[in-house]
Amino acid sequence: MIDLYTWSTPNGRKVSIALEELGLDYTVHPINIGEDDQFQPHFLKISPNNKIPAIVDQEAGISMMESGAILLYLAEKTGKLLSKKDNIRWQTIQWLMWQMGGFGPILGQAHHFLRYNSGKAPYAEERFRNEARRLYSVLEKQLSQADYLVGNYSIADIAIWPWAARFEWQEVDLNKYPAVKAWYLRLADREAVQKGYNVPGNQPDIPMP
Numbered sequence: 001m002i003d004l005y006t007w008s009t010p011n012g013r014k015v016s017i018a019l020e021e022l023g024l025d026y027t028v029h030p031i032n033i034g035e036d037d038q039f040q041p042h043f044l045k046i047s048p049n050n051k052i053p054a055i056v057d058q059e060a061g062i063s064m065m066e067s068g069a070i071l072l073y074l075a076e077k078t079g080k081l082l083s084k085k086d087n088i089r090w091q092t093i094q095w096l097m098w099q100m101g102g103f104g105p106i107l108g109q110a111h112h113f114l115r116y117n118s119g120k121a122p123y124a125e126e127r128f129r130n131e132a133r134r135l136y137s138v139l140e141k142q143l144s145q146a147d148y149l150v151g152n153y154s155i156a157d158i159a160i161w162p163w164a165a166r167f168e169w170q171e172v173d174l175n176k177y178p179a180v181k182a183w184y185l186r187l188a189d190r191e192a193v194q195k196g197y198n199v200p201g202n203q204p205d206i207p208m209p
């Protein structure tokens with residue numbers, strides 16, 4: 001049994017989608033970051049950086065923060081969603097790192113300036129709007145070659161998709177990125193993605209381009 005500490009955000013959804021895909025039993029502990037639950041001492045013991053998601057794998061005695069590390073852990077634990085073939089494995093990890101170091105942080109800033117603080121910092125709005133679109137172009141090029149980021153469906157797709165699901169917040173029109181749109185809809189059609197998206201619950205439907 002895995003304890004999942006999460007909230008309805010892209011980083012949180014990566015882990016709930018992976019747990020659903022892998023068919024692992026898990027208990028959800030909602031950490032409402034809008035009410036500062038992430039600063040509660042019991043949570044800080046698991047996630048010292050005061051951010052969701054975090055997991056505790058009771059059986060293995062392992063506690064972890066950082067969604068990318070958690071995805072790697074779950075893939076290693078189950079032997080699924082990360083190829084054992086060297087080239088595909090490392091390419092998958094490369095795209096996971098691209099999400100962790102670029103797609104996620106830049107889109108997070110786009111949300112901050114474009115959605116939550118619109119009109120306050122025109123330079124930052126332009127910078128993150130443009131950078132978001134550049135990143136979608138990179139994704140478009142990669143997905144034009146295949147149905148998934150690397151080889152079969154993997155933790156790279158699971159890491160990137162929940163961020164793309166906020167395309168409206170990023171002022172990104174997915175119709176301008178046809179390969180990304182097709183991939184986005186392919187994943188949105190998966191039952192595990194739909195279930196994982198709706199954790200911790202009561203979420204509106206997955207946004208459709």
Ligand SMILES: N[C@@H](CCC(=O)N[C@@H](CS)C(=O)NCC(=O)O)C(=O)O
Pocket residue numbers: 009010011012033038050051052053065066067068
């Ligand atoms: N690099 C971290 C980022 C996690 C993160 O930014 N979580 C946000 C929600 S998506 C959060 O918990 N924010 C609360 C806060 O900053 O206080 C990961 O991928 O797990």
